[in-house]
Amino acid sequence: MSEKHSRGDSGANDGMAEGRSEGTHEGSLWGGRFQDGPSYEMQQLSRSTHFDWQLAAYDLEATAAHAKQLQVHGYLEPEGLATVLATLESMREDFLEGRLVAKPDDEDVHGALERELIQRVGPELGGAIRAGRSRNDQIATFVRMYLRDRSRAIRHILIEVVRILILRSEEAGERVMPGRTHFQHAQPVLVAHFLLAHAWPLVRNIQRLDDWSVRNNLSPYGGGALAGGGLGLDPEAVARELGFDGVLPNSLDATSARDSVAEWAYVAAQIGVDISRLAEEIIVFSTAEFGYVTLHDAYATGSSMMPQKKNPDIAELARGKSGRLIGNLTGLLTTLKALPLAYNRDLQEDKEPVFDSAETLLVTLPAMAGLLAHLEFDYDRMESLATAGYSLATDVADWLVVRGIAFREAHEIAGALVRACEQRGVGLDELTDDEYVAVSAHLDPSVRDILSAGESVSKKNGPAGTAPQSVAAQREALRRLVEGLDT
Numbered sequence: 167m168s169e170k171h172s173r174g175d176s177g178a179n180d181g182m183a184e185g186r187s188e189g190t191h192e193g194s195l196w197g198g199r200f201q202d203g204p205s206y207e208m209q210q211l212s213r214s215t216h217f218d219w220q221l222a223a224y225d226l227e228a229t230a231a232h233a234k235q236l237q238v239h240g241y242l243e244p245e246g247l248a249t250v251l252a253t254l255e256s257m258r259e260d261f262l263e264g265r266l267v268a269k270p271d272d273e274d275v276h277g278a279l280e281r282e283l284i285q286r287v288g289p290e291l292g293g294a295i296r297a298g299r300s301r302n303d304q305i306a307t308f309v310r311m312y313l314r315d316r317s318r319a320i321r322h323i324l325i326e327v328v329r330i331l332i333l334r335s336e337e338a339g340e341r342v343m344p345g346r347t348h349f350q351h352a353q354p355v356l357v358a359h360f361l362l363a364h365a366w367p368l369v370r371n372i373q374r375l376d377d378w379s380v381r382n383n384l385s386p387y388g389g390g391a392l393a394g395g396g397l398g399l400d401p402e403a404v405a406r407e408l409g410f411d412g413v414l415p416n417s418l419d420a421t422s423a424r425d426s427v428a429e430w431a432y433v434a435a436q437i438g439v440d441i442s443r444l445a446e447e448i449i450v451f452s453t454a455e456f457g458y459v460t461l462h463d464a465y466a467t468g469s470s471m472m473p474q475k476k477n478p479d480i481a482e483l484a485r486g487k488s489g490r491l492i493g494n495l496t497g498l499l500t501t502l503k504a505l506p507l508a509y510n511r512d513l514q515e516d517k518e519p520v521f522d523s524a525e526t527l528l529v530t531l532p533a534m535a536g537l538l539a540h541l542e543f544d545y546d547r548m549e550s551l552a553t554a555g556y557s558l559a560t561d562v563a564d565w566l567v568v569r570g571i572a573f574r575e576a577h578e579i580a581g582a583l584v585r586a587c588e589q590r591g592v593g594l595d596e597l598t599d600d601e602y603v604a605v606s607a608h609l610d611p612s613v614r615d616i617l618s619a620g621e622s623v624s625k626k627n628g629p630a631g632t633a634p635q636s637v638a639a640q641r642e643a644l645r646r647l648v649e650g651l652d653t
Contacts, residue, residue: 215268217518218275222266224308225279226258228387231407233295235399241298246291253286276301298397299390302421302509306386309517311408313430314382316524317375323531324372324437325652330538331365332645340634342619343458343548344557351555354619357548359632362640364447367440369644372651374433382430385410386420392508393417422508424498424516431495434523438484438491441534445481448541452478457547462540465533480537484530491526494519552619556584558594561622562613571608579606593617 204212230251237247257279260266272278284292335358345355385408388394388401394417395401401413414420451458461476469475498519501512559580566576583605587594590601595617602609615621627633630640 209271209273212273214274214514214517215272215278217521218305219268219278220521221275221305221308221312221517222261222279223258224311225275225304226254226261227311228304228307228404228408229279229283229295230254231404232299232387232399234407235404236294236297236397238400238403239398241397242291242294246294249287249291250283250295253283257282257286274301276304298395298399299387300392300421302391303386303389303417305513306389306421306423307408309427309520310382310386310410313427313520313524314379314409316528317379317430320434320437320524320527320531321372321375323528323535324368324375325648327531327535327538328365328368328372328644328648330535331361331368332641332648334538334541334543335359335361335365335637335641338543338545340620340623341543341545341549342552342623343545344552344554345632351551351557353557353560354552354622355632356623356634356637357543357545358637358641362637362644364440364444365644367443368437369647369651371433371437371440374436376651378426378429378433380411382426383409383411384414385412386414388413389417389420392421418508422505422510422513424502424513427516427520428495428498428502431491431498431520431523434520434527435488435491435495437527438488438530441530442485442488444538445478445484445534448481448537449478449485452476457544459544460542461537462542465537465540480533484534487526487530491523494523549619553593553617553622556587556594558617558619558622559584561616561625562594562609564625565613565616566608569608579608582606583609 233242233247233250233254236242237244242250257266266282268275268278269281272281280292280296283295286292338357338361341357342354343357343360344351345353345360385401385405387404387408388399390396405411405413414423448459450456452461461478463476465480466476467479469477498516501515505512562583563573563576563580566579567573571579583594583597583602586601586605587597590597595614597605599611602611602613616625623632623634625633627636629636631637
């Protein structure tokens with residue numbers, strides 16, 4: 167085997183660690199043109215095994231696919247391939263069992279795994295595997311594989327959260343609650359309508375993940391350091407074996423673009439924001455002033471000082487972690503800003519933010535699912551407050567419009583009615599007949615017939631409205647949509 171085939175294309179930007187083996191610093195993938203090893207400070211700054219080690223399984227999988235291509239094109243003997251594949255499988259088992267770990271001198275996951283492979287099969291066979299690839303196309307590929315797997319897990323939990331919201335909306339039946347704008351009483355809505363309003367954004371996030379996955383599922387492998395591989399290997403075959411739909415068409419773009427990572431970070435942040443909005447309402451609704459919901463003991467905490475406390479820690483942590491997810495997105499975009507083609511070491515900073523975002527969602531979403539599933543609603547309390555704050559005033563205006571009054575005038579009359587009720591300290595339905603007429607000749611006692619929360623919601627019977635039949639149709643449409651997404 168030639169020196170060219172043994173050494174391979176290491177990439178111009180690749181990193182550093184101490185020691186030498188066959189001209190390459192041990193635990194790294196470069197070194198032949200350097201007389202001295204890197205300084206301690208350089209090693210500390212360059213090392214990434216503390217976070218990229220979780221990509222080891224993807225590295226081993228891709229290395230196996232790459233080795234097969236080397237054998238197909240004559241750079242490995244069949245018996246050498248068999249040895250490499252068996253060794254890679256043994257390494258994968260050791261990694262999963264925690265027996266294979268990075269060493270202090272390993273610069274990154276790629277160098278660590280090559281070091282281990284060489285240790286197990288020898289420098290000639292182990293060193294041949296690097297031919298035709300670079301850390302640049304490797305890492306771009308592995309991050310896509312990592313996010314692809316984490317997205318599937320997150321997607322599964324999101325579907326579960328949506329199903330819980332659908333179930334809780336069904337349990338709520340036709341019970342009503344205050345609807346709010348500016349967090350002030352606005353108009354009554356069904357509790358079910360409120361719950362489904364929090365489900366729809368999560369469904370859109372599932373769809374965003376699906377849309378993202380189409381763009382993400384193209385392989386950078388074969389892009390080499392920046393210009394593509396020069397050994398005639400087939401990156402399409404590697405892509406298929408790694409579960410990709412194809413290969414990115416431009417090697418410069420393939421090795422240096424991180425828009426797929428940034429897009430995923432946005433979706434993660436949006437999920438965090440939407441969960442945070444729901445969490446905020448649970449926090450507020452569980453206070454004594456509201457009393458809409460009671461937290462299950464298993465999904466709340468107490469106080470180290472105040473024995474009576476039941477704290478909504480899950481909701482608070484979900485709300486807090488949304489800021490973390492937003493920060494990860496912001497930091498990543500700032501890192502990517504103004505980077506020239508092709509690979510730059512700055513791109514090492516793309517992984518920690520999305521790794522953190524993925525793990526944050528994978529711990530937050532199950533906790534929120536449990537909180538929602540076990541939340542106790544006080545429907546009587548919500549119903550008793552559904553018409554507070556004169557929230558049926560718009561119904562009065564609509565009632566007048568049905569009787570031929572222009573809405574501009576109807577709005578003024580309803581506003582005057584509210585003012586009269588405030589002055590007397592009574593509800594809209596508590597004025598006398600004479601007092602109605604004193605506000606406007608267009609008001610007669612029959613207006614009382616519409617002044618209930620049930621009557622109010624029944625009138626909102628458009629396809630997106632809060633009428634019981636509209637909400638039932640909405641829930642069924644959402645259920646069918648979720649079933650389709652869960653295939």
